[in-house]
Amino acid sequence: MATSLTSSLSSTFSALSLRRFSLLPTPHHPTSLSLPKPLNFPSIKTQSTDIDTIYFENDDPDEITTFNPPEKPEGFEPPPSFDEGPQETEEQIALAYEELYGPAYSGESLLGNNVNVMDSKVKKTNTFGKVKKEKIRDGFEERVVQVRRVTKVVKGGKQMHFRAVVVVGDKKGQVGVGVGKAKEVVSAVQKSATNARRNIVTVPMTKYLTFPHRCDGDYGAAKVMLRPASPGTGVIAGGSVRIVLEMAGVENALGKQLGSNNALNNARATVVAVQQMRQFSEVARDRGIPMEELWK
Amino acid sequence: MTRRYWNINLEEMMEAGVHFGHGTRKWNPKMAPYISAKRKGIHITNLTRTARFLSEACDLVFDAASRGKQFLIVGTKNKEADSVAWAAIRAGCHYVNKKWLGGMLTNWSTTETRLHKFRDLRTEQKIGGLNRLPKRDAAMLKRQLSHLQTYLGGIKYMTRLPDIVIIVDQHEEYTALQECITLGIPTICLIDTNCDPDLADISIPANDDAISSIRLILNKLVFAICEGRSGYNRNP
Numbered sequence: 001m002a003t004s005l006t007s008s009l010s011s012t013f014s015a016l017s018l019r020r021f022s023l024l025p026t027p028h029h030p031t032s033l034s035l036p037k038p039l040n041f042p043s044i045k046t047q048s049t050d051i052d053t054i055y056f057e058n059d060d061p062d063e064i065t066t067f068n069p070p071e072k073p074e075g076f077e078p079p080p081s082f083d084e085g086p087q088e089t090e091e092q093i094a095l096a097y098e099e100l101y102g103p104a105y106s107g108e109s110l111l112g113n114n115v116n117v118m119d120s121k122v123k124k125t126n127t128f129g130k131v132k133k134e135k136i137r138d139g140f141e142e143r144v145v146q147v148r149r150v151t152k153v154v155k156g157g158k159q160m161h162f163r164a165v166v167v168v169g170d171k172k173g174q175v176g177v178g179v180g181k182a183k184e185v186v187s188a189v190q191k192s193a194t195n196a197r198r199n200i201v202t203v204p205m206t207k208y209l210t211f212p213h214r215c216d217g218d219y220g221a222a223k224v225m226l227r228p229a230s231p232g233t234g235v236i237a238g239g240s241v242r243i244v245l246e247m248a249g250v251e252n253a254l255g256k257q258l259g260s261n262n263a264l265n266n267a268r269a270t271v272v273a274v275q276q277m278r279q280f281s282e283v284a285r286d287r288g289i290p291m292e293e294l295w296k
Numbered sequence: 297m298t299r300r301y302w303n304i305n306l307e308e309m310m311e312a313g314v315h316f317g318h319g320t321r322k323w324n325p326k327m328a329p330y331i332s333a334k335r336k337g338i339h340i341t342n343l344t345r346t347a348r349f350l351s352e353a354c355d356l357v358f359d360a361a362s363r364g365k366q367f368l369i370v371g372t373k374n375k376e377a378d379s380v381a382w383a384a385i386r387a388g389c390h391y392v393n394k395k396w397l398g399g400m401l402t403n404w405s406t407t408e409t410r411l412h413k414f415r416d417l418r419t420e421q422k423i424g425g426l427n428r429l430p431k432r433d434a435a436m437l438k439r440q441l442s443h444l445q446t447y448l449g450g451i452k453y454m455t456r457l458p459d460i461v462i463i464v465d466q467h468e469e470y471t472a473l474q475e476c477i478t479l480g481i482p483t484i485c486l487i488d489t490n491c492d493p494d495l496a497d498i499s500i501p502a503n504d505d506a507i508s509s510i511r512l513i514l515n516k517l518v519f520a521i522c523e524g525r526s527g528y529n530r531n532p
Contacts, residue, residue: 088385093385096388097388097453098453100388100453100525101366101453101454101455102453102455104411104452104453104454104455105411105412105414105415105452105453105454106415106418106452106453108418108419108422
């Protein structure tokens with residue numbers, strides 16, 4: 001029914017995250033209030049004398065062949081089109097908009113609101129030369145994995161930039177890896193932190209703060225093997241793999257970099273490996289069998 | 297969500313020419329379920345489906361407006377620019393009339409900077425600050441102001457990212473659609489026979505060349521928004 005699609009859409013509005021919905025033509029059940037002349041094109045086929053028209057075969061059995069709108073309420077008059085009707089003056093338009101949204105960026109205020117209401121969004125430039133380092137926001141901690149100086153050779157000489165790889169995580173199962181390049185180390189670290197905050201994954205963890213099962217992940221030429229460990233082991237892994245696991249909050253794990261040693265690619269490979277892991281309860285639910293079967 | 301009556305007449309749509317598609321050679325095979333026939337080298341869309349999608353879109357828009365969501369209408373073809381502006385003003389939504397600047401939504405912080413500049417220029421103009429400058433500077437600032445007015449005039453009341461975006465021609469506004477997809481903003485799109493129906497969230501198969509068909513569909517959506525808004529004003 002149409003209500004299922006539109007109700008799912010309205011429920012997503014109440015949630016803060018906006019997912020993408022798939023467009024499925026919902027099967028339509030004809031009610032008794034159908035139109036007197038449903039427009040079924042295949043039935044017109046026999047009466048048409050237009051030899052240039054070629055009709056497509058509608059193969060879908062659930063197709064929508066009739067359009068049954070709800071009943072017309074009494075006394076309904078179609079509203080005027082937007083270009084007929086009285087043209088509003090600019091003042092009226094500005095007034096209507098300001099009622100809805102406040103003065104925003106229009107530069108004038110007819111209702112007496114403060115015109116500079118959007119100024120609080122602008123970051124005040126510090127009177128001192130140095131920009132203050134921002135505090136840790138959103139509860140995510142950043143750790144720099146690697147900072148490298150990279151060069152681009154141009155006609156005039158070599159142009160140096162810094163490339164920072166940063167892992168961002170709260171110690172509760174969310175991690176993200178980000179890269180950023182800039183001419184200075186500090187701004188490169190900031191860029192990579194914003195990048196990392198955009199690609200965050202959740203790590204499935206058991207109650208002993210370890211993985212549910214072993215997993216391999218690869219990204220590029222870097223291959224990483226992750227294995228759960230009993231409590232008290234700690235994180236036994238090298239380089240960027242250790243940093244990613246620590247920022248995720250995993251306490252006991254074993255990891256090995258099997259392919260290349262590239263820090264960025266190994267960090268990405270651990271993220272790939274972690275994304276492939278499933279909790280036992282999830283798998284049991286998807287397969288429809290009780291969890292005891294999984295341990296046989 | 298309740299389904300309401302939106303005065304969608306199939307005869308009215310046929311008069312406006314909503315059922316005409318583009319030429320046969322330019323079609324997108326994904327549109328096959330929405331095409332009913334082929335006549336004289338032009339695809340004809342199935343109006344029952346169009347009516348169905350249009351009423352669903354109106355329901356969604358009505359529901360969102362009654363919750364106080366913000367809309368954005370995007371239509372940049374020369375022919376439609378005026379109707380898009382009028383429709384948006386009537387409905388009280390933001391609109392993009394002229395070229396859609398790349399990154400308008402994904403690079404919202406930079407767009408905000410431009411909007412700040414626009415606002416400052418407007419205040420300057422109002423209090424007469426431009427008359428005190430030498431002629432050349434004043435002319436430069438006036439030119440900047442007119443540029444900002446054409447490109448950002450429709451979104452000058454937009455404080456944050458919109459909640460629903462209505463795009464008039466998917467082929468033309470492909471960048472806008474991609475930006476909404478990356479940001480996860482639901483979109484309602486007018487699809488013609490050469491467009492991809494899977495990209496937008498609600499796609500309405502219609503004719504995007506004829507002004508009458510665009511006006512008809514915009515009329516319905518604007519009516520839905522107005523109704524929803526009036527309901528919202530009474531119960532916020």
